[in-house]
Amino acid sequence: MSTPLFEPGQRPRIWALSISRLRDLFFDIAGEYVERADLRIVSHGFEDAVREIEAAGTGRPDVVIAGGSNGAYLKTRVSVPVVQISPTGFDVMHALARARRDGANVALVTHGNTPDEVRRFVAAFALDVTLASYQSAQDAESVVLDLRDRGIDMLVGPGLATDLAANAGMGAVFLYSRASIRAAFDTALEVAQATRRETVRRQRLDNLLQHLRDGVVALDAQGQVEAMNQRLASLLGIDAARAVGRVLLELAPDLAGSLPEADGDAFCTVRGASYVVHRGPLANSGAAAGTVLTFQESRAVERLDRTLRSRQRVQQFSARYRLDDIVGASDSIERVRTLVRRYARSDATVLILGESGTGKEMVAQSMHQLSARRDFAFVAINCGAFPEALLESELFGYEEGAFTGARKGGKAGLIEVAHRGTLFLDEIGEMPLSLQSRLLRVLQEREVVRLGSTEPTRVDIRVVAATHRALTEGIAAGRFRADLYYRLNILSIALPPLRERPTDLLPLAVELLLQAAAREPRLAARLPDAAAAERVLEGLGDALRHYPWPGNVRELQNVIERLAVELADADTETGTDAIQNGTSGAALSREILRTVAPEITLEPQPRAKKSALTLRERSRHVEADEIRAALVTHGGDRDAVCAALGISKTTLWRKLNAAQ
Template identity: 45%
Template sequence: MVSPRPPSALPQIVAVGFRRIHALLQALAPTFSDKARVTVLDVGFEQAVARIRQLQAQQGVDVVVAAGSNGAYLRQHLDTPVVLVKVGGFDVMQALAQAKRLADRQADHGAAAVGLVTYEGMAPDLSPFGELFGLGLQQRSYRTEDEAVQCVRELREQGVQVVVGPGTVADVADAQGLIGLFLYSPDAVREALDDAVEVARAARIELAKRERLNAILSHLSDGVVAVDLQERVQTLNPTMARWLGITPEQWLGQRLGEVCPPLSLQDTLRLGTESLETIERVHGKTLILSRMPIVEQGVLTGAVISGQDPISIQRVDRHIRTRTKPQASGPRYTLQQFMGDSAPAVALRALAEAAARSQATVLLVGESGTGKELIAQGIHAASDRRELPFVAVNCAAFTETLLESELFGYEDGAFTGARKGGKVGLFEAAHRGTLFLDEIGEMPLALQSRLLRVLQEREVLRVGATEPTPVNVRVVAATHRDLMACVQAGTFRQDLYYRLNILRLEVPPLRARLDDLPRVAEALHARVSARLGLSVVATRPWLQVLLAQAPHHGWPGNVRELENIIERLLVASVLPGQLPDAGTLKRLAPELFDAVPMPVASALRTGQQGQPAAAAAVTRPQPSEGELLKALQAHGGDRQAVARHLGISRTTLWRRLKSMSGG
């Protein structure tokens, strides 16, 4: 493995050669000073291996350059890439031509033979060349230095006077009284050094990629193991090593199926197919494993297995569900879902639609359960901000400290336990959209002043921050309290009240629009039935029993109370022995009977046949169609006045008019 070095350092090249090639390397090394640092060693074989390993430990070595048998030996004993000095055809022909000239001079008469000794194999294509030019070429090949000596001796015995070969061969020829010509030219050595520089550059690039990949893998929460085609481990990140109780170095280079059979990738390598999210036990730990082949440029080059810890997945899932605020995803309601044809309902929808066309702050006032958030969402959905965030927060659901951090956010390290990196507040989360502040009357005085500044300056200052952040937010506030009374009591800031009370909409209670109750109840009945998986037709008798008693109830909980009672009745409708009659209704929803006028309630409780005047008023004979039409004409179509004149409920009047119209 290459030792770490600064990215700007030049590649480290060690050129190995003795005798003749050493001189060539020494002469050419300075010409590469701008490309690489070349160290030339005048040693060979075992000594060269020892010296290179020493340099590797000291400064790192990218590539080794060597020739002949020396180069072959270094390739077998070093992990570092070795570039061999190669002899080209022109070098051989040039050396043989020179050898022929020298041989002819040495010969007393006739043509003289030339010897060529090469490392590991002869060149058969040179025989025709030798015959063409009358070289009398004699070829030999060697693997060891002893074989080289024997080859030269044989050539001498055959009368060869000039021998061409590597440095070892040329030196042996000189020692035996022959002329030894060095086979390697300066161009061949220069080309080998150029190749070494390119190999080093490519290795540097590959090393940088591998180090980057390892850095990424080391930070993954998933465990990862990558293998080559022989299933030898190439990469094992710290997460997987920690799960398995090992160090990455213990498995590198080992066959994964042998060191850990449960993680085997043999089938993936054999079939080239992926296997995703299987649950397996590995070294006593449950993991979710995925196996995938590695394909590069259409060729299978290895495989990878990744593992996930189920406990971590469960923890992340809890974190997401805790942090996710569904109300910030957008409005669920429109103004048309505030149902009713009564005068209060129609007037409220008209005012809300007008408010949606404005950018001013809206204050919704009304009892709990009347549908203030529905109106707030409807205003947002009808405005030009409809495609932008709608963020809702209940000011009564948080302590003062938590509400401050929720609304305004905080900086990293703003307080003990603050999330790393800080937190975006709801004002920033609702940027360019709408922020719904429910139960604004419950906001602590200290936060009211901060809210007032945001509304005035249109900028928010996070907790612990020094620079404010501009925001463009449309604020809709809601309360069931009398804010002016709170101002007089000193629990609500007067200046904030007037800042909020620009567009004021009063959401009427259900008892003020009883004419709408049947339609609202029908819609709630359909919604609750769908939620409970019940048939609307099968449960309709329960709704009819409820509607018969509904006009006598004050509905202090408004629409929310109506929905709760409907759900209570529908849940009971599936129980054996439960019938949709007044007796069952009285037992399941006693609050409906508690609201009935005392004489009527008394009559219901005692079962008396004779009813007092108040009860008789409730059960008086129903008016005829003529009486209804006459009363409508006399009161100008005011249904509330007509119902009061005839002594019937508005629900009864609505039902009679509907039957008269054939609806």
């Protein structure tokens, strides 16, 4: 029979168990603990009490209070903490005093061995008291009857002994007092709170382990499982709950020999899959406190590595050039600088026009660096460098499974990567018509839809486009959408070709030579400043100014690189004299120029024919020059050139013949 004292709540559940007069004391003081505990007084003991506790299920007590042999019995048979009631020294003195008043022959009976302090107390005061003890309920009955037969007429002891004494016709004094019961209840509250805190801590730890993507197991110093998450249990094919308390290598013998022997990492194979296993201490005290093993699938590590590389690549989308990097003092270049500063204050789309090699991307980066978007990405893509399908996935991104070979988890396109920054579309005239309509929607709606998705993603980008072609001719020929052109051509900057700003040619050559010298240790000391570089190049002024430079600054840079290599390999003494004296430098430089750049003659080049060419004809000649350069680079291998330029053999043949 059990007596609930109040409705169950969130307070610690404490059961006080007794089948003797101890129960009456429980009732006497129970009211003092109503606010602090969910207290039940249970009139069961020994095996009946064990069944009562186990049958309670989720309503099992947090702590059990019992006295004497009942408490000792329960401690070894139930999984909940048991607080045994211990009589105090005052309890013993008070009980013996009462017994001496009512009986001639007194015996003190205790459960277990008689405590030494009781023996010393009796001896110190020369008390005529018989001491006895019992180990079990059956033993208690024998002890009591034996004392009766020995003439003991008054017995002092716990509830079981005093009940037996009363049944045997002897006098009995109950050993426990209200103070000892209160002390047991207070101890039970502390134990319950400590147990609850530990339970909550373990539940949180277990919840954390279950939500980890990796398999985790905690082992004690003997290699027995203390905790294991479900992910690792499923991997090993075992029951996580039943694994606790068992040796891990007995549960998973395949792991033997593949786990790290010390703190660190190792590789192992489980059911055909490869895992990276990390071993670390369970606590700061070292291996004696246990070990934690973490199992991470190697494919997950590879995916993480790819993700980190992808993020690092995104972080590398930044502008390197500033407005000060644009060399030149001509009126046309000053006009470009003015427009860059002005347009940097706007978010409107910009179209940069200019021949190949005039520095269109440098202007775009300079504009980005001066804009309010400078702290975000500058993403550049050459629209003519990719096949149509690849360009589409690079620009717009794709969802997982959008096409064969699509990356797991999908991929953000460059338009998304440029969010809050600048998207630079170089060679916009080369963009396929099918993608032009999709780009137009991005410009109009400021949202992008990945391949294989129907969900648009909002983007905040500024678009800067560039081309060396006449887009109006593309519109007339049906190769370029008129509506996209007018969306792009809101703000416009036209970059002058190098031949139209001859005063900037020598300063540009000097700057390019200094840059080449900075990369070549043999030249760095010989060309410490612009004055030294200008003296080296002063004899080339006329030849450089009279050449039309169809490749513009890019072609000039190539020529200067060739001259730098020659100067670095020249005799140090001769080269130094040429720089210092300024006399032999011109002759030396002319000879070098004839050797490394035979296309540049020393005679003035006729410009009438060049200036008479239309913009479309100029574009054809520029393309043909680039194709011829590629043929030289690839040793005349047309297949390799077509692969490098992303064109077919038919297109290569047509462009070469169109420039004749």
